Amino acid sequence: MKFNKMFRYLLYTLSLAVLFLPAISASAAETVAQSNKSLQQQIDELNRKIDEAKESSAKPVHKHESSDSLIHLAGYADVGYVNGESNDGSFGVGSFSPIFHYQYKDLVMLESELEFEINETGETEVAIEYLTVDIFLNDYVTLVMGKFLSPIGQFRQNLHPSWINKQPTAPVGFGHDQAAPVSEVGIQFRGGVPAGPVKINYAVYGGNGPALEENGGEIEAIETPGLNVDGDGKKVYGGRLGVYIPALRLDLGASGAAGRAAVWDPSVDPVTYERSRDYQAAGVDFGTKFFGIDLRGEYIKQTVGKQAASVAPEKAEWSAWYSQVAYVISPINTEIALRYGAYNTPERTTNRTQTAISVNYLFANNVIGKVGYENNEIPNELNPKQRVDNRMLVQLAYGF
């Protein structure tokens, strides 16, 4: 009975709905038509805007709406070919080094360079070349914290990227674990101050410092990869003071660092350290331009003191210097660079003198093809001037 009532009610509603359906759908159709119309209007409007945009983009656009955060990808890469006495001709990839820049207003910048390299067994290795957060404290002081290129000297921090270096290789003694410190993890203040006709630039830092590699009772190398832990608990402090004289286009710099460093054993876990000993670094550099000639040079040295408690108790010193002259023959976009340098170590057989020449074709100011020849000799050998690994190098470098 109840069910019957409900059924009738449903039927009644349904038939009403069927009766009114045409009316409802008619009004729905009207709404659809209306919204179609407004859609069409919107499409027309958009088309007009696109046409406008097309017109304005016909001229090049370099402008940007100013934003507070900026992102920029820079970096460099190089590929090449080497043929030397110890290498029967190999193609090779030098490195791919992208640099990431993030900047928030003129307050802070994050700069980081990664270094991708292919090793001898074909595997790719990645390293953080540097990673710092820089706070622009004021117009003359910037605080830099993290892993940075050593402020000691000039080649390592400012001239080693392959599109900048006018030779396919670093000067002898200026490579990794040689005479020039490479990286540091710590805190740094750097900046510039105008002083009448000259400009002063400076960098002062404190950091974890290097570790010392021991072999056969002697210190084999000072390692400065930018250690992320201060194993010996002793910091190294230093800096560089530079003067730039615009009128003479002359850059002069003097650097120094002092602190303590210890022999380590990185093969065990956790890494162990001996008692620390004195560590010092010093350098002078110059660079100038006259009549289109680019002349520069640098001397650098690192010393470690005695430590009676060490397996390698003696002091040791590594030093290197180079000088380079380069000239661009503008009409043919070709540059000729000549470099001479020497590297002195505690172990006579690793001492070197080096003469290098490179002929560079500038595809663009940041895209350089180099063909170089390097003559390496062990100085003061009885067997007069023993030649070691002279080589021919070809390199294509791109700074982007």
Added chain:
Amino acid sequence: MKNSKSKNFIKILVTVVTLMFLMPLANAEDTWPVKGNFANGAKAWAENCTRCHNTRDPRELRDDQWITAVYHMRLRAGLTGQETRDIVTFMQMSN
């Protein structure tokens, strides 16, 4: 050893705090977005930008990219804040 460590730490702290006090200098005038002087920028560019490497063509980068690139160079070359802003302005008007 612990003593010299904490002494060093205090040295660093004192330096940092002193520098922090200098900070208001930077914020004294509103310097963002970068407003520099074109003519001074042209001069500073000619003087500074070939010291370490070949000149980079202003047309190589967009306006925003020149900001980060020149601020990066501020650190490399030891430029002052004013020189940096002037060079950014010069680059942005020459690309």
